[in-house]
Amino acid sequence: MQNSRSERQQESREKPRGCTGFPRVLRPGLAAALLLLCLPLIAAGATIQASLDRTTIALGERAMLSVRVEGGNSDRPPQVPAVEGLQIVSTGPPTFLRYDINGQSGTMLTYNFVVTPTQVGEFTIPAITIASEGQQLATQPLKLSVRKPGASATQASGQELAFIRLYAPTNEVYVGQVIVAEVQLYLHNVVRDIGNFQVTAFSADGFNKGKTVEGRQSRARVGNSIYTVVPLYFPLTAIKAGDSSLGPLRVSFAAEIINPARRDPFDLLGFNTPVEQRQIALEAEGTHVRILPVPSENAPPGFAGAVGVYSVSMSVSPTNVAVGDPIRVRLQVSGRGALDSLTLPEQPSWKDFKVYPPISRIETADPLGIQGTKFFELDVVPEKLEIESLPEFSFAWFDPEQKAFQTYKHPAVPLTVRPAGTAPLLAGDPGEKRETAPPPRDILPIKQRVGALAQARPPLIQQPWFVAAQSVPVLLWIGSVLWRRRSEWLANNPRLRRKRQAAHAVRRGLRDLRTFAAANQSEQFFAALFRLLQEQLGAALDLPASSITEAVIDEQLRPRNVPEPVLAGLAELFQACNLARYAPAHTSQELAAYVPRVESLLNELRALTA
Amino acid sequence: MRLLSKERCIQTGPLCAQGRVGRHRPRICAFAAVAAALFICGRAAVAAPATDRFEAANRLYEQGRFKEAAAAYQELLNSGFTSPAVYFNLGNAFFKSGQLGAAIAAHREAQRLAPRDPDIEANLRFIREQVQGPRLTPNLIQRWLGRLTLNEWTLLCVAAFWICLLSLAALQLRPARKTLLRGIALAAGAATMVLGACLAGAWSSVARPVAIANANDIAVRNGPIEESPSTYTVHDGAELRVLDQKDGWLLVDAGLRPGWLKREDVILWPSGRQPDGTRASD
Known part of the structure; x- marks a missing residue:
């Protein structure tokens, strides 16, 4: 008892911590400034929500009550009604949060209160109200169970590394009722972290267990130590009448414990916190719960087994x-x-x-x-x-x-x-109250123009010709790349380029020879023939075309073992060209007779150089 | 002879440097004109009876003979002609004759052909409001992709693709214009990817068929057998996503939970599409 009183005194000394640095007279002003700041940001639809960090506490502990106002426009803090057996004190000005998530922006004000019980029992914090834009917003009532210290577990001394407490909200439940068992895991300040948490055993005969949910952590003083309290909630639905027990509950986890004795001697500056791993197993005693059947007498005719605290609303439409x-x-x-x-x-x-x-x-x-x-x-x-x-x-x-x-x-x-098939009365229908603009009463009339008629065809993407047409730009692109490569290759190979140019010049020259022969233009014919021989021999010997004369036969071709008939033919052609400069008179037939000989000679020369 | 050809070339313009095209140009023009005239006349000749049949069906509708009008519109569509107006009027005729499912299917088809027609949108919305029970609502992306037809998305995507590849080809031929052509190619390539994604989205929304309830009080069952218990009931006009098929039954979902219903009780949209997404003609 003495210990409990000293704890409360300690807590009362800690109370103003939340508003340190703000004189009491300035607090309303600060709150008003925060509200003014968020006024233009606040959306029309305001919501209010209240929550307790724990629903069950031991006498001597405190719970944190949070009232969250989202949106809205309020210039006054919420009014928390007085509850006998509970002291509810504000921690100071609200915290203001402006959020913008996925394009949705808004504001949120959170008022925090410390709830300190002064006696054991079940308490209901009534609806907390706040005025916003002429509206009175209210929260749901909240329940808080206050137990005797050590009611469900051995009295903790404050020396334990961790301990758990299991609270059942009531000792009597009805079949079909849902209750929430709360397990509070107390972790000493020296426990830095825990892992691999497992509920190894939780006996709850006659109940269906729901999904376990972890609540918001809080801090509590036990003895002279500060503990982190981790609440775990187990929703349980009673399914079978009879005597039952909730628990015992066993949990195990690995804890990282700060141990100054294990400090690294080389860590003179204390950068590394010395920790040790320890496996911890805890057990909370069970509590007896009686599951009662739903009374069968006085059950109304519309009862279908629903158990809970409900409110119902109903609407029916259309009525015509x-x-x-x-x-x-x-x-x-x-x-x-x-x-x-x-x-x-x-x-x-x-x-x-x-x-x-x-x-x-x-x-x-x-x-x-x-x-x-x-x-x-x-x-x-x-x-x-x-x-x-x-x-x-x-x-x-x-x-x-x-x-x-x-x-x-x-x-x-x-x-x-x-009767079926008749249209509803649209005007003056007393049964229907129309709050919004009436929807269109009928479909739009049919179209009088047929528009562009077309043969039904599958979409373009499914038509083979369309898909095939998409290869055209690809082929064009590939062609352009090949053309570019070829141009670059030729540019880097002058000998080959010259050969190709010579071949082109020969093809063109032969064509010209035939033309000149047909036109009986002897002078042009032999001039073209001479150029042709120069081009081909120049390309074959890799010499400038202008430097090719009859002398090249003996100087260049004979040492290369060119067959004698070819050399003789070339010499004859060179001589004919020279002769024509002085006596150009030839008939068309004579000129035409030169063309096959020239062609054959050039082919042989090309074959030799290749 | 040569001079004459040259003169003619000069007279007929630079496109016919050899003179051959210029020589044949009047003939080509005449041929093109005749072909165009034949094409236009042919289309008009083919469309004329179709237009008459459309107007005859409209007269039936105006006389209140909705079922006969629906049959007339249907006959026109069966003859191979299609237009948004025909589907629109067919949908109206079905609606007036009390067939909500068929009306929705016809209006959806009209909307597929003319996605930005406000009349079709209004009628489709009105008919959907008359449908009881669960129904399928397209999400924001599907609605946005539905602003263009599948062919329009295809052409946009293909245009960007062509511009991209032609720019790359021009880049090979004219390296001096590298900066400009590379910019165009990059922009067109990015556009191709974005439009390709849109095309894929538009395609996926029409590739999977939608089952439209064509009868009242269709029981959606737990399994594809008659003895399976009914999970819930859908009404005429309810639009359901088709997930699977088995032995004449379709596994559908309307946002509640999947269930099986008989194939014969629904219209599959787009028409001609099999429940597995392939076309009947594939």
Whole structure:
């Protein structure tokens, strides 16, 4: 007890830590400045959410209450109602956050409060309200369990490296009720990190276990030591009546512990923190829980086994339909309970309607998946013209907190049912209240012009000719690359280029020879013949064409063992050219007779040089 | 002779340096004119009866004989002619005769041919609003890709591809223009890749068929057998993504959970496409 008091005194001394440096008188001003800063950024739709870092604490510990206001426009901090047995104190000005995620921007203000219990018990922090743009926003009430210190485990002294505590929210549950068991893992300040955390055993007979969720870490003082508290939540659904126990629970993990005794002697400046690895196994004692059956007496007719704390709303549209047309019934069940297994009861009074199986989806509001909204959509089809209303709808559930059945009843909805195939009354329909602009009442009329008629063909990408046509630019590109390469190759090989030019000149010269022979132009004929011989011999001997004369036969060709008939033929041609300069008169036939001889000689020369 | 040819070449322009084209030019022009006239007349001659049939179907529609009008439009389409207006009117006729699924299929086909036609968009939206139960909603990317037809995406992509390769070819022939041509080739290459991705997206959205419920109260079952329990029910006009097929059953999904329904209860869109994405004619 003495120890507990000293802890509280210590905590009370620690309280102002959150607002150190800000005089009390300046705090409202600072808060107002923060709010003014975010005013132009705030979107119209504001939301408020409150959360506790732990739902179960021991007397002498503290919990952190966070109130998060997203968007909106508020110039006053939220009002936290007083709760007997709890001291709720603000930690100072709110933290302001402006975010821009995936193009969505907004602002968020978080107010933090320290909750210190003064007695053991179950507490409900009522809805916290805040005024924003003329609206009063409110949070959901929050529950906090305060246990005696050491109620579920051996009293911790503050010397332990780690210990765990298991809290069951209640000792009595009903079949179908969802409760959340909380395990608090206390890690001493010297534990730097943990890994390979495993729940090795958790006995929970009569319960279905849900997904385990880790809560927000907090700090707590135990004895003279500061511990990091890691809460773990186990959602449990009671499935079988009888006496049961939650726990014992065993966990194991590897811890990195700061051990100054293992400091490296060479680490004089203390850069490396000395740590040692240790495997730790912990156990929390179990608690007895009694699972009660849902009372069968006084169960309302619409009860289909739903257990939880719910609120229900329903809408029906359209209400002006033809026989056989569907009417969509939308039902929202919000609250806390086993939303997954929630089903809609049959409605015996809807016997004149064909009822289709509902489609449902769940939007959870917490990571445990036990708080949220389940949306049902079902189509009902009136099958008689005489129907005047959709009869009353009822949905019943058992509230384990009130320990009583609750029933939601939606009154009968008046309907206008007309014969099949008739159009609905659009004007002055009293049954339908139109809040938005009416949608177009009919499709647009048909088109009077047929437009461009075309033969039905597959898309271009599937037509072979189109795909084949795409090879044209590729071929052009490849051709251009080859052309470029060839040009560069020729540019780097002058001897070959000369041979090609000579071959080209020979082809052209032979053509000219035939032309001149046909035109009986003797002078031009022999001039062309001389040039032809010069070009071919120059290319073959790699000499300038202009330097080729008859003398080349003896000087260059004979030493190269050119056959004698070729040399004789060449000498004859050179002599004919020389003779023609002085006596150019030749007939056309004579000139034409030279052409095959020249051609044959040039071919032989080309073969020799090749 | 040579001078004469040269003169003629000068008279007829530089394109016919040898004089041959110039000599035949009047004949070529006359041939082209006759071919063009024949083509236009041929098209007009073929289109004329189709236009008459279209107008006859319109008259049936205006008289309130919607089923007969739908049959007339269908007959026109079966004869091999297609146009967005025919599909649009066919969709209207189906809608007026109470066949929401067929109406949606026809309007989707019209929209595929003319994706930016506001009338088709409005009618399709209106008809979809009449459909009860789950339905398939295209995402933002699909809607954006749907602004152009598949052929338009193809031509854009191919144009960029041609420009890219022709620039590369010109780069080989005219290295002096390297800076300009390389810039064009790079830009066109990047455009080809982007447009190719768009084309692939547009293709994938039409390659997988959509099943459009063509009857009321179609039970979607857990398995492809009659005895399998019904998971949920879809109504006439519900659009469902086809995931698989087996023995005349289709595995469909409408955003809730997959289930099986009979092939005969739905229209597959695009028409002629098999449930595995191939065309019937493939």
